[in-house]
Amino acid sequence: MKSNAVFKRAHNRCLNMLAKHEPGSHLRSELDLALDLHVSRTTVRAVLSSLTDAGIIDRDGSRRHLARPPTAEDYFPEAQTESVGDVVGRRFMEWILQGDCRPGELINCAELARQFSTSTSAIREHLTHFNHFGLLERRPNSAWVFKGITADFAMEIYEIREMFELRSAHRFAELPPDAAAWAELNLIEQQHHNLLEDIDERYSEFSRLDERLHRLVHDASQNRFVQNFYDVISMIFHYHYQWDKVDEKERNYVALHEHIAYIRALRSRDLDAIDEKCRTHLQTARKTLLKSIDSLRQPAN
Amino acid sequence: MKSNAVFKRAHNRCLNMLAKHEPGSHLRSELDLALDLHVSRTTVRAVLSSLTDAGIIDRDGSRRHLARPPTAEDYFPEAQTESVGDVVGRRFMEWILQGDCRPGELINCAELARQFSTSTSAIREHLTHFNHFGLLERRPNSAWVFKGITADFAMEIYEIREMFELRSAHRFAELPPDAAAWAELNLIEQQHHNLLEDIDERYSEFSRLDERLHRLVHDASQNRFVQNFYDVISMIFHYHYQWDKVDEKERNYVALHEHIAYIRALRSRDLDAIDEKCRTHLQTARKTLLKSIDSLRQPAN
DNA sequence: AAATTGTTTTTTATCTTTAAAAAACTGAAA
DNA sequence: TTTCAGTTTTTTAAAGATAAAAAACAATTT
Incomplete structure (x- = not known):
């Protein structure tokens, strides 16, 4: 349903932080980590829990410490850390630049959703975005017109x-x-x-x-x-x-x-x-x- | 699910057009009407069919004619002809201008959806719209901040x-x-x-x-x-x-x-x-x- | 043949649903 | 009494579902 790219990004960034520390050193509080990683404490806890499962960190009582240095395999692949929104934005620009759509053509949301393997909701949200960028125009209760990078x-x-x-x-x-x-x-x-x-x-x-x-x-x-x-x-x-x-x-x-x-x-x-x-x-x-x-x-x- | 405000608007405008004609006079082609009313022929046919049911128009063979002049009761009430998008936009501005939200405050989509008795999707769509108008700002993977008409x-x-x-x-x-x-x-x-x-x-x-x-x-x-x-x-x-x-x-x-x-x-x-x-x-x-x-x-x- | 209506297919607008993420609450420990 | 981790509640992102509207296609009339 909703992708967990926020979690995966936070996970990878947390590994980067941990890589700078010696095994055995204690981690900072969940709140501190949350502020650092720009996510909620809920997400930090999900990350810490997955790092514990992976044996990277361990806990003595209520405090956590680094159990082993993270390796390359501990990271989520880059592609999975992109939010749906970013993916759609990127693919949309690629689609435009590859000339798949000529200026003046109508845009088919359903077709795009299929091509980008996402939902029409995600497409629609980005069409309004590109509308504001002057690349598209919305015909009143009808389709979108591609205006093109001309x-x-x-x-x-x-x-x-x-x-x-x-x-x-x-x-x-x-x-x-x-x-x-x-x-x-x-x-x-x-x-x-x-x-x-x-x-x-x-x-x-x-x-x-x-x-x-x-x-x-x-x-x-x-x-x-x-x-x-x-x-x-x-x-x-x-x-x-x-x-x-x-x-x-x-x-x-x-x-x-x-x-x-x-x-x-x-x-x-x-x-x-x-x-x-x-x-x-x-x-x-x-x-x-x-x-x-x-x-x-x-x-x- | 989807409101039929397009149909109702077209219906009312069609009544306005008919009011200018004598009973017995023939209607123009569906395509002509569609172009005039800025809707698809599908919608025109829905309108014509509802006007026939109401006894306002009648058909002899394949052509239609005005059976009786439309009256005030034949019209849909004004409020029903507004699209969901327009309603949300209007209510949002009213909400701002009534001072229900102060500059700097966070906006709660779910709460607004409740208050405007619509879905969060409709709210979200309009928040991006007002973002572009400089009235709102989106905090990265978090809530929206109201910037205010200051x-x-x-x-x-x-x-x-x-x-x-x-x-x-x-x-x-x-x-x-x-x-x-x-x-x-x-x-x-x-x-x-x-x-x-x-x-x-x-x-x-x-x-x-x-x-x-x-x-x-x-x-x-x-x-x-x-x-x-x-x-x-x-x-x-x-x-x-x-x-x-x-x-x-x-x-x-x-x-x-x-x-x-x-x-x-x-x-x-x-x-x-x-x-x-x-x-x-x-x-x-x-x-x-x-x-x-x-x-x-x-x-x- | 061109224009028109009838029918079917496709697409869009918008609601509903749900996992992910955030926020709020609660009790324990420093 | 401030700071923390544990728990519960709320909200958001995004997919899925479906009626309304548009578009495409087919048949018919002028």
Whole structure:
């Protein structure tokens, strides 16, 4: 019925924690573990009980201790730790990107549910989600229309992104000097330099830095609509990085330099410089996305 | 299980159509009626069959004709024509506006389902909807937090609204002279004048004009995110007009004049004038909303 | 042949159900 | 008296079930 992915994720993370301790050492209280693992104590108890059954922990009276170090076989496979929602979201994007559905086509919930081997309820929930992302449209008491990741989509998303990011960057520049964001910005810049030094090997780590930098800037907006909108961007990019690997190293190299210039402009608090560097970077990013979208259509023809 | 509100709405609308015809006159084809009533032919046939049972229409061979004019009793009561989704949406807003839930409080789906006498599924579906409206936030694998219609909410929504509406208004000014939007704008202006002439009696009709004017402007943006965002505004205003009746006539009088100035600026295509009139109006509107929000808190204290 | 009605199949909206997870309660121990 | 583990209750996530509505197909009339 309901998957126990929450339990399995907590189980695996608990094993990670235990791996850092010596056999014989005592475990912390159930409440502490619950807070650490971001689950309820009920779930922690289920985990502890399964770890006890596996002989990994043991109890003397009311306290528990590590009986043996966990091994690779004690972990649940990665695939089982994904919640139904995440699976549907991922498979839906894959389905879109593989061109199984063309812009303008109607979406068949029942068919998708079958294909993703889940219930129509789960599908429906995610259709409303993607509706809000501008990828779908609901026809009143009728089917859903797939609008597609098209050039229009990219243009529209970038129009908003530019408005929002420029506004947020200005707010960022106005942050008091002791704001935590400045420290985070410095840290992010340092990581840009580190990445550049080893670009040949680690270029694919750029996407995570990209997300962190832009999210940091957007958060300065203090506006829930700006922040929510970044979720749309973030999702598109998450998949974009996976679907288009052409020239990835070169693209990331350019983007890293643009980021560094943007970060410096932010630190200078010079609004004109910020606008210029931000616009330059977003224009490059838009071009890249448009090119990738163009390439999306090719294989299916 | 599933309510037949679609059928009942179609039934009532069909009666309205029939009321315009003489007894004995023939009905159009099922397909024609389906297109008119925005439902499937299946539903039209269900309606026709129930009208036949009620003796309102009759058939000679394969064609149908009006047997007697419909009366008030033939209609389904208004309340039964609302879909479950609409009911939940409405009751949820009422619940918020009555102050049954304070900002920061957790929302209990099961409790709401009980209170609204519907299922938790219907509630869940609407929570995701209101999440996207910035009124709620989902705590990861946990409950929903109500964020509230607060001054922050109004400030944030107006920050975006101003950005979007100024951008859209500029696009509007660039529309070719033969665009249908200009004709609609003229029509809307005329209706503003008509309303002003009878302001004492008809002031409450302003809200529909307001929606039409701003929607028209936003649609010129040709951007789905701008258009979707207007749905948020529209929903808030829909309820705002109901919850705060203080000085309604005076407020609407002022807004009508601001609208007319804004419309004239749009027609002049002078971007500076547009910006000025648009800003003026939005600032007034924001002030009004903030004042109403302030008054929301009073009764509960 | 095109349009229309009759019939069957498919899909959607929404309720119900239930395991998983969270929360609340309770008594024991530090 | 605060903190913990044990127990019970409540709530949520997600599947399953089914009437309503749509869509597809077939037969008939114009």
